[in-house]
Amino acid sequence: xxxxxxxxxxxxxxxxxxxxxxxxxxxxxxxxxxxxxxxxxxxxxxxxxxxxxxxxxxxxxxxxxxxxxxxxxxxxxxxxxxxxxxxxx
Numbered sequence: 001x002x003x004x005x006x007x008x009x010x011x012x013x014x015x016x017x018x019x020x021x022x023x024x025x026x027x028x029x030x031x032x033x034x035x036x037x038x039x040x041x042x043x044x045x046x047x048x049x050x051x052x053x054x055x056x057x058x059x060x061x062x063x064x065x066x067x068x069x070x071x072x073x074x075x076x077x078x079x080x081x082x083x084x085x086x087x088x089x
Contacts, residue, residue, distance in 0.1 A: 008058035009082045017043075018051050022060060022074065026086055030064070030071045 013019055017040065024039055025031060033052075037043045052072065055061045059078045064071045079087050 005058065006082060008054070009060060009078065012054040012058045012060060013083060013086075015051070015054075018055055021051060021055065021072075022079075022086060025061060025072060025074045026079075030073045032069050032071050034069075036072070 013022065020040065021036060024036065031039075033045065033048060037045065037048055040048070052061070052063075056063060059075055061072050062075050064073070076087065
């Protein structure tokens with residue numbers, strides 16, 4: 001992966017809500033938006049989308065669509081390369 005990719009990953013993880021999302025996803029296999037919003041004290045969907053976008057763009061998380069639901073999961077290989085300590089929590 002390029003330096004540009006590393007910058008995007010660290011920038012995405014540098015925001016506390018995004019880091020919290022990643023930590024939640026490390027502990028669970030997958031989470032739907034609604035579940036994440038509840039775990040983040042009923043965060044608004046638009047705010048959650050704002051935080052998920054950079055995590056998706058840099059490859060830290062991936063999304064799976066099932067009907068009208070979206071399920072998010074960690075891309076372990078990306079965290080193993082850039083932030084392995086997050087996988088040990």
